[in-house]
Amino acid sequence: MMTETPPTLRLWFMDWFGWMLDHNSVRDALDRTPFQEGRLPGLSTAVPLPFQLPCRPVLEKRISMPRPFPEMEMQEFLPNRVVFFIPRTGTYLRSSPLGPEPVDFLAPEPGGWEIFFPMTVEMLRGLSLILKPNTVKLQDDAGHDLPTPTLQQGFMLQFGDRHLPLFLNTAALIQIGQIMPGATAKIALTWDTNAQPIHFNVSRETPASSAII
Numbered sequence: 001m002m003t004e005t006p007p008t009l010r011l012w013f014m015d016w017f018g019w020m021l022d023h024n025s026v027r028d029a030l031d032r033t034p035f036q037e038g039r040l041p042g043l044s045t046a047v048p049l050p051f052q053l054p055c056r057p058v059l060e061k062r063i064s065m066p067r068p069f070p071e072m073e074m075q076e077f078l079p080n081r082v083v084f085f086i087p088r089t090g091t092y093l094r095s096s097p098l099g100p101e102p103v104d105f106l107a108p109e110p111g112g113w114e115i116f117f118p119m120t121v122e123m124l125r126g127l128s129l130i131l132k133p134n135t136v137k138l139q140d141d142a143g144h145d146l147p148t149p150t151l152q153q154g155f156m157l158q159f160g161d162r163h164l165p166l167f168l169n170t171a172a173l174i175q176i177g178q179i180m181p182g183a184t185a186k187i188a189l190t191w192d193t194n195a196q197p198i199h200f201n202v203s204r205e206t207p208a209s210s211a212i213i
Helices: 121-131 170-178
Strands: 008-014 019-024 029-034 043-048 059-061 073-077 081-086 091-095 103-107 117-119 136-140 150-152 156-159 162-165 184-189 198-204
Touching: 008 121, 019 043, 029 103, 081 117, 117 121, 121 136, 121 150, 121 170, 170 184
Parallel strands: none
Antiparallel strands: 008 019, 008 043, 008 117, 019 029, 043 059, 073 081, 081 091, 091 103, 136 198, 150 156, 156 162, 184 198
């Protein structure tokens, strides 16, 4: 008798510096790599749907290697961010450019480097499109275009002198990732926790070729 496989959601994780949690297959160890448009990092997890926190994620390596990761509990860090708690040691996963290891399990408490932004493949695609020059155009209702942004620390996109928190705009990232070449859509961007969303028209160029995931 066949049994149905429960639906799952696959997630990848950005660290506070805008890098992605990844797997170093040479060392068979956790690593961090810069966000690259169109590339899926080599480390992810599949969580049951509906997605609820806390949960016990199983980190999966794209290239299968034998070294196990410690058991972790993924906990909510509002809004739309998470931390990884290690019950055996009472410590947290952290990712930073400092220290002997780029990623370790030794943080005594969750601060900045211990916070991660979970992203679906649709969100990764949307962010890739936004960051790739001459790929999408964001225009407000007054006809003003936003410049191509840069990815900054703290899960922020910088558009000139304006900063957009990625964790307040998960739905917008998904929408942008679903826009077909040559199409236009209307999305709402939230610039601050206490601010009302502002609507923008998003149009995607029709490229000769594309490497976006």
